[in-house]
Amino acid sequence: MKRGKESSLTASIIYNGEQLASEMIAVTFDGLMNTELRYKLTIGKYYGGLNLFTRSKANNGNFGVEGYYLEKTIMLINKWAVSKLDKATDRSLDTEIVINGKVLPVSTTLNLFTEKGAFGPSARVTVGKVSFAYATMINYASGEYSMLDEVVISNNGKSLVKVYTKSALIFTTAKKEFSQKIGAVVLGKTYEYGWETAFVNQGTVSKTAFDVIFRLQYSTTRKSVMVFTFANNKNAASLLVNFEYIPTKSVSHSIVFDKKINELNVDIEFLPKMYTKFMARLNSNNGYKLTTDFGLKWKNYRRFGQMVNSFKNTKKTFEVSSQFETWPK
Numbered sequence: 001m002k003r004g005k006e007s008s009l010t011a012s013i014i015y016n017g018e019q020l021a022s023e024m025i026a027v028t029f030d031g032l033m034n035t036e037l038r039y040k041l042t043i044g045k046y047y048g049g050l051n052l053f054t055r056s057k058a059n060n061g062n063f064g065v066e067g068y069y070l071e072k073t074i075m076l077i078n079k080w081a082v083s084k085l086d087k088a089t090d091r092s093l094d095t096e097i098v099i100n101g102k103v104l105p106v107s108t109t110l111n112l113f114t115e116k117g118a119f120g121p122s123a124r125v126t127v128g129k130v131s132f133a134y135a136t137m138i139n140y141a142s143g144e145y146s147m148l149d150e151v152v153i154s155n156n157g158k159s160l161v162k163v164y165t166k167s168a169l170i171f172t173t174a175k176k177e178f179s180q181k182i183g184a185v186v187l188g189k190t191y192e193y194g195w196e197t198a199f200v201n202q203g204t205v206s207k208t209a210f211d212v213i214f215r216l217q218y219s220t221t222r223k224s225v226m227v228f229t230f231a232n233n234k235n236a237a238s239l240l241v242n243f244e245y246i247p248t249k250s251v252s253h254s255i256v257f258d259k260k261i262n263e264l265n266v267d268i269e270f271l272p273k274m275y276t277k278f279m280a281r282l283n284s285n286n287g288y289k290l291t292t293d294f295g296l297k298w299k300n301y302r303r304f305g306q307m308v309n310s311f312k313n314t315k316k317t318f319e320v321s322s323q324f325e326t327w328p329k
Helices: none
Strands: 006-015 018-029 035-043 046-056 060-069 072-085 088-099 102-115 118-127 130-139 144-155 158-171 175-186 189-201 208-219 222-232 236-246 249-258 263-271 274-283 288-298 301-313 318-327
Touching: none
Parallel strands: none
Antiparallel strands: 006 018, 018 035, 035 046, 046 060, 060 072, 072 088, 088 102, 102 118, 118 130, 130 144, 144 158, 158 175, 175 189, 189 208, 208 222, 222 236, 236 249, 249 263, 263 274, 274 288, 288 301, 301 318
């Protein structure tokens, strides 16, 4: 068998000089990706056969199978291609059916997109003008990972409905974040919902500080956000909480402890601009003195109070006292 040349074998049945039947097998081999195998069976005036073939060039080609009987043919053909897109590569495989030289309006397409730190397989089935597609894109760049899944229904190339989910993970020294979203695009209008959580380290050599963040996306353009900020150093420790329940509307709470003067301050905002404040300070320089301030502020209403409890016990003096007052009177 010479490469690129056809080799064949034919067997015939002849009776009284007349050929009753014959079969033929032929092979053309020019490498695995350029090979054709043909089989033909003839009985009297009837004939049929089967062809298997692969044909390829550097970046594209096809392979398939063809069956025929008399003048009727049916062929399943697969076309593959490799395309370079800057630093990425897209591999595709299209499959179609041809009957009597006419392509049926049914086809499938498989794709695999790859580049450094990302890859994405996809599949599409087309029936007439309508297509159904599924695609995944996975990114795994250093410290950032994400996966997008989507299902798309299109008509004549125009998207009718797309449903998708997105998951993302950021994992670096300063930040750890995970998010999950689900959405749909219907006739050009987007609907998206999801949630996110994050840990952000803002510490330095002299202090510990970090944020814990929660976000809830309850509509396409709206989120609720809650941020916890903790800080600690040799002078003070604090916890700050900010809750944005709708865009531009938020309430804040704080707890701060001053280590130098042993003072605790608590500030709670029940509603926007409705505050309650609490402060406790312990002084131990001359006995013990606990001063507690508290108050409520909302719009035009203001009410504050203070309680001072003292305890003193020495060889000459034993004293316990309490004082309470509120203002305005």
